[in-house]
Amino acid sequence: MPELPEVETVRAGLQRWVSGRTIARVAVAHPRAVRRHVAGGPDFAARLVDRRVGPARRRGKYLWLPVGAGDTDPSEAVLAHLGMSGQLLVQEPDTPDQLHLRVRFTFTDAGRELRFVDQRTFGGLAVEPLRAASGADLEAEQHPGGDPNGDPDGERIPGVIAHIARDPLDPAFDDAAFRRALARRRTGVKRALLDQTLVSGIGNIYADEALWRARLHGARPTETLNRPEAERLLAGAREVMTSALAEGGTSFDALYVNVNGQGGYFERSLAVYGRAGLPCRRCGTPIRRDAFMNRSSFTCPRCQPRPRRARW
DNA sequence: CACTCAACCTGCCGGC
DNA sequence: TGCCGGCAGGTTGAGT
Numbered sequence: 170m171p172e173l174p175e176v177e178t179v180r181a182g183l184q185r186w187v188s189g190r191t192i193a194r195v196a197v198a199h200p201r202a203v204r205r206h207v208a209g210g211p212d213f214a215a216r217l218v219d220r221r222v223g224p225a226r227r228r229g230k231y232l233w234l235p236v237g238a239g240d241t242d243p244s245e246a247v248l249a250h251l252g253m254s255g256q257l258l259v260q261e262p263d264t265p266d267q268l269h270l271r272v273r274f275t276f277t278d279a280g281r282e283l284r285f286v287d288q289r290t291f292g293g294l295a296v297e298p299l300r301a302a303s304g305a306d307l308e309a310e311q312h313p314g315g316d317p318n319g320d321p322d323g324e325r326i327p328g329v330i331a332h333i334a335r336d337p338l339d340p341a342f343d344d345a346a347f348r349r350a351l352a353r354r355r356t357g358v359k360r361a362l363l364d365q366t367l368v369s370g371i372g373n374i375y376a377d378e379a380l381w382r383a384r385l386h387g388a389r390p391t392e393t394l395n396r397p398e399a400e401r402l403l404a405g406a407r408e409v410m411t412s413a414l415a416e417g418g419t420s421f422d423a424l425y426v427n428v429n430g431q432g433g434y435f436e437r438s439l440a441v442y443g444r445a446g447l448p449c450r451r452c453g454t455p456i457r458r459d460a461f462m463n464r465s466s467f468t469c470p471r472c473q474p475r476p477r478r479a480r481w
Numbered sequence: 482c483a484c485t486c487a488a489c490c491t492g493c494c495g496g497c
Numbered sequence: 498t499g500c501c502g503g504c505a506g507g508t509t510g511a512g513t
Contacts, residue, residue, distance in 0.1 A: 289490045
């Protein structure tokens with residue numbers, strides 16, 4: 170469900186309400202929510218007791234909370250992915266349990282709990298070791314102030330998400346490398362935008378919105394994009410995600426919420442997504458919906474002409 | 482190696 | 498009212 174703006178909104182909430190606190194107890198209510206934690210639910214819960222939570226971090230749509238013991242530097246983290254319907258909520262202990270409450274964290278200060286609630290259980294949590302920065306990350310560290318999440322200790326990310334690319338709002342994102350990757354690919358532009366190993370944080374909503382802003386059709390073969398077109402695409406993605414972030418993300422229903430249970434307001438700013446039949450905000454032509462990879466794609470047929478050699 | 486697509490879940494909505 | 502198909506913001510891993 171959530172894409173970069175929604176996940177980043179949640180990350181900021183975790184930073185504010187959870188970082189710096191010490192975990193007292195963890196209760197796993199549904200094993201599927203921790204299926205990625207290979208050692209199982211009891212181990213997941215046991216190894217978090219008495220651990221202090223560090224700064225909330227994010228890579229693409231993944232979130233993690235480093236957890237340390239005593240004064241030692243955190244060597245592992247609670248890694249979270251919200252999937253399609255996951256929520257991380259900070260709530261008073263006397264709040265009634267949600268129907269789809271999967272994991273509950275209580276803290277030594279006896280204050281608000283952290284709850285992982287997930288209707289469809291595509292999301293999940295795991296305790297994962299933090300790995301030292303990769304080559305690409307080391308390159309980024311040579312530029313002071315280039316760390317997107319403000320961690321002064323440099324990049325350490327969970328090894329299991331090392332394949333996830335940086336997102337377009339990350340100062341260390343390499344535009345030229347992204348353009349070269351597009352040129353090498355033999356797929357459609359929208360597929361490439363959704364490929365989290367090429368560029369992260371973009372999902373079905375913001376892919377369509379970025380393409381509309383760039384006046385490009387998602388079925389364009391990636392290698393046919395010229396440099397201005399590729400730059401427009403990145404600019405479009407950055408603009409739409411920055412705007413959405415400022416509005417607290419997109420909420421079609423009560424499924425996407427921040428840690429305080431509130432939805433964002435970006436839905437009303439969407440140009441194409443979910444607007445089939447409604448007029449294009451630029452030219453008035455009715456927006457068109459097409460089936461794409463068992464989901465939907467929304468385009469303006471006039472602003473985004475379908476290529477002769479379509480790839481999707 | 483590059484690429485595609487079914488599968489993993491629950492709930493809601495519209496049509497019959 | 499109820500049943501059924503279609504659809505929903507994502508990722509992985511098996512298969513081509």
